[in-house]
Amino acid sequence: AQKVTQAQTEISVVEKEDVTLDCVYETRDTTYYLFWYKQPPSGELVFLIRRNSFDEQNEISGRYSWNFQKSTSSFNFTITASQVVDSAVYFCALKETSGSRLTFGEGTQLTVNP
């Protein structure tokens, strides 16, 4: 069965600090997909990134970067020079190629203080 664990329930940082959100997953599939979503207070889940299991290249998009390590089943998300607008709940999710189900972690509440 697939499972996603986000061990950090809440993180609080001061603006301009770097912050890393951890995500560890479990799956028996050899091909799968990993996602990060952001949920601001308004409620909508905003898609941030999708990573294929066969592509371990790390990715950077502006202040966001993602570190995918298959050996440790982790897909961590780093925000550099955090801003107050980054305050939200961040969800990591896993999808196996054979199914329609997107399995979410419990989310990490990030608060960036001015």
Next chain:
Amino acid sequence: ETGVTQTPRHLVMGMTNKKSLKCEQHLGHNAMYWYKQSAKKPLELMFVYSLEERVENNSVPSRFSPECPNSSHLFLHLHTLQPEDSALYLCASSQGVRGSKTQYFGPGTRLLVL
């Protein structure tokens, strides 16, 4: 028009009421989903529709009844709900359900059952 819209955004209902949640996607997708997000719980998949056919029903009580009249619209009919059904109900859509398909979410309906 944003990608996935949901109405109403907020709903208060008594346990004997009947109401419906509506979701509309403007992305040209052919799959739609209902998720439930309760406090301190991961997102739970409720239903999946692909090409207007229900392909997954995740052991949801019969007091929740989905309807997908076409690929752009999805409804969730509610009747005789319980207070524990109070939650954020999120709709999502994707182009297909298998493989790497990214799900795009609406803003959700915050439901309170009294």
